[in-house]
Amino acid sequence: MITATQLAGAVRVGAVEPVRAAAIVLRRIAVGVNGVDAFRKVRAEAALDEAWALRDRADLAQLPLAGVPIAVKDVTAVAGEYAWEGYAGEMPQPFRSDSDIVARLRAAGAVIVGLTRTPQLCLWPTTDSVDAIVRNPWATAFTAGGSSGGSAAAVAAGLGG
Numbered sequence: 505m506i507t508a509t510q511l512a513g514a515v516r517v518g519a520v521e522p523v524r525a526a527a528i529v530l531r532r533i534a535v536g537v538n539g540v541d542a543f544r545k546v547r548a549e550a551a552l553d554e555a556w557a558l559r560d561r562a563d564l565a566q567l568p569l570a571g572v573p574i575a576v577k578d579v580t581a582v583a584g585e586y587a588w589e590g591y592a593g594e595m596p597q598p599f600r601s602d603s604d605i606v607a608r609l610r611a612a613g614a615v616i617v618g619l620t621r622t623p624q625l626c627l628w629p630t631t632d633s634v635d636a637i638v639r640n641p642w643a644t645a646f647t648a649g650g651s652s653g654g655s656a657a658a659v660a661a662g663l664g665g
Contacts, residue, residue: 505662508572512613515571516564522571526555526615529573533618533663539644541636542658544578544588546618554615567613574609575664577655578619579626582606585619617664620654631657 506514514520530548555571564570579587581603586596601607606616621631621638631638631653638648641661648657658664 508569508665512568512570512572515613516567520571522555522558522564522613522615523552525571526551526573526617529617529662529664532661537641537661537663540639540641540648540657540661540663542620542638542648542654542661542663543575543618544621544636544654545585547582547585547616550584551615551617554610558613558615561613564613569609570613572614573617573664574614575618575620575655575658576606576609576616577652578622580606580619582616582619587619588622614665618658620652620658622651622654626651 511520511525515522515525530546530551533543533546558564558571576582581587581599583600583602584598586598602610609616621636623631624633630647630649632647638653638657640646640648641657647653650656
């Protein structure tokens with residue numbers, strides 16, 4: 505595993521294709537590294553589309569996060585997605601635009617690979633829900649815990665910055 509800084513540097517100089525970087529992380533997510541279950545939504549097709557578009561950008565060599573796969577917490581507005589926030593109620597409407605954070609990540613060259621799990625309404629000290637228990641990837645007998653448990657588990661497992 506390499507750091508985000510190292511990966512962005514390799515993409516900027518053409519040593520690594522952004523599509524390859526995204527595909528590797530998406531493959532690791534798909535195989536369920538250590539049964540972590542950090543993601544509520546994996547944006548496989550959208551992330552690969554973003555990586556292809558990034559590859560053709562004229563300013564690729566200047567982007568600080570060029571090709572870095574990023575997972576965002578499931579309370580963050582990502583265009584075309586909805587924030588579930590662990591809520592078991594009515595299905596929310598998709599966001600029409602990115603939040604400032606996501607817009608800045610994309611402008612810096614990041615590829616949004618998915619939305620990480622949160623506890624219901626971000627109120628509880630664990631990230632467990634009826635459909636998933638987010639595991640600590642270094643000690644899978646334990647949960648990741650906290651309202652950012654999905655994000656923490658994703659980063660610790662190397663499934664996106």
